[in-house]
Ligand code: BES
C-alpha cells in the first residue's frame with residue numbers, strides 16, 4: 001500500500017473512503033465536519049444506532065458528496081487515552097472495511113489539538129495502514145481481487161500544528177513498518193524455501209539495497225572460529241549453517257554501539273529429542289528472532305539513528321540425520337565453557353551462546369538478543385507478551401520505555417540465581433536444560449553465562465512472534481514483533 005501525507009481539506013478528498021476517529025467525550029471536530037458533509041445524515045445515523053465513539057464500534061455512511069460517491073467510516077476510539085497498539089488496531093479496521101467493499105483508496109484524518117499527539121497519531125495511522133494491509137499470499141494460486149486498498153492518505157483535520165514533524169512521522173513510520181513487513185515475510189516463508197542458505201541470501205540482498213555491510217561465514221569458517229555449540233546443532237542437517245553479520249554505520253557521529261543477536265533456527269524438529277507433530281507444526285517460525293533482527297537492520301538507513309548497529313544471526317536447521325547430536329554429548333563452546341547437551345530440542349540457547357560470545361568480542365555498549373526460546377515463556381506470560389531478562393536495571397528500563405512507545409508488550413522476568421543449580425551437569429561445566437519449572441528463566445540463566453560484562457537484554461519472543469488469531473493490524477502468522485520496540489530504543493541515543 002502506498003501512503004502519502006496530505007494537506008488537503010477533509011471535504012476535498014479524492015479517496016473512495018474517508019476515515020475519521022471518534023473518541024468518547026473528545027471535541028471530535030473532524031467528526032462534526034463529516035456530519036456536515038453528509039447534510040447531517042451521518043448524525044441521524046449515529047443517533048439511530050446509539051453510536052457515540054464506543055470502542056470497537058464503527059459508523060458507516062455511503063452517499064453523494066459534491067456529486068461524487070463517497071464512503072465515510074467513523075471509528076470509535078473509546079474513552080480516554082488511546083495508546084499506539086489500540087490506535088493501530090482501531091485504524092487498521094478501515095483496511096478490512098475497504099477490502100470488503102472493494103475500495104481502492106482511503107484517507108484518514110486524525111483529529112487532535114495537541115502538537116505531540118498529532119504527530120503520534122499520524123505515525124501510528126501510517127503504520128496501521130501498512131501493517132493492516134499486509135498479506136502473505138505468494139503461494140496462493142488464486143488471490144482475491146482487488147484485494148486490500150492500494151492508496152492511503154494521512155492528514156490532520158483543520159491543520160497540522162507542526163507540518164514538518166507530521167511529514168517526518170509519515171516517512172519514519174513507513175520505514176519502521178517496512179521493517180515489520182520484512183520480518184513477517186521471513187517468518188511466514190515455509191522452511192523448505194527459507195533454508196539457512198536462503199535466509200543468508202535475503203540478508204545479503206537487503207544489506208546491498210540498504211547500504212549495510214554484510215559478512216557471511218560458512219560451515220568451515222564457523223568451525224575455524226570455534227563456534228562448536230552452533231555446529232553441534234547444525235551437524236544433524238543436510239542443509240549447511242551460516243553465520244550472518246550485518247553492520248549499520250551512521251553517517252555522522254556515533255553515540256553508541258549496539259549488537260542485536262537473533263535466533264535463526266530455520267526449522268526446529270527438536271533433533272533426536274524430536275517434537276511431537278502438533279508442537280512441530282509452527283516450527284518454521286523458529287527464526288523469528290533472526291527475522292526481527294533483519295527487519296530492524298533494514299529500517300536503519302531510512303531512520304538514521306546515531307548508533308553503530310550490528311546484527312548477528314546464527315542460521316541453521318535443527319534436524320536429524322546419522323550425524324545428529326545425541327543427548328549426553330559434551331561440546332566446548334566458543335567461550336571455552338563445556339556444555340552437556342541433554343536435550344537436543346533446547347537448541348536455541350546453544351547457537352545463541354556462541355553468538356553472544358561472538359557479539360561480545362565486538363566490544364559493544366549493549367547486546368540485545370531476540371529468540372523464540374521457550375514454550376515455558378508462553379505458558380508464563382501468554383502469547384501476546386514477550387519475556388525480558390536483563391541483569392542491568394538501567395538497560396532494561398531504557399528498552400522498556402522504547403517498547404512502550406512502540407506499543408509492544410514485554411514483561412520483565414527475573415534471573416533467579418537459585419535456579420542455576422538446575423543447570424549443573426555431572427560431566428561438564430553446565431547442561432543445556434533445567435527442570436520443567438521456571439523453564440524460561442533457566443534458559444535465560446544458561447545464556448547469561450556467555451555474556452561476561454556487557455549490558456545485555458534477552459527477549460524471549462516465543463509467544464508474540466506468531467499470531468494464532470488475526471487482529472486488524474496483523475493477519476495470522478508472523479507478527480514482526482520486536483522491530484518497532486528496537487527502533488524506538490535506538491532513536492533515543
Ligand atoms: N523453539 C522452541 C521454543 C518454542 C516453543 C518456540 C513454542 C515457539 C513456540 C525451543 O527450541 C524449544 O524447543 N524449547 C524447549 C526447551 C526444553 C527442551 C528445555 C521447550 O520450550 O519445550
Ligand code: ZN
Nearest residue numbers: 268345346347
Ligand atoms: Zn527446540
Ligand code: ZN
Nearest residue numbers: 265268286348
Ligand atoms: Zn527452537
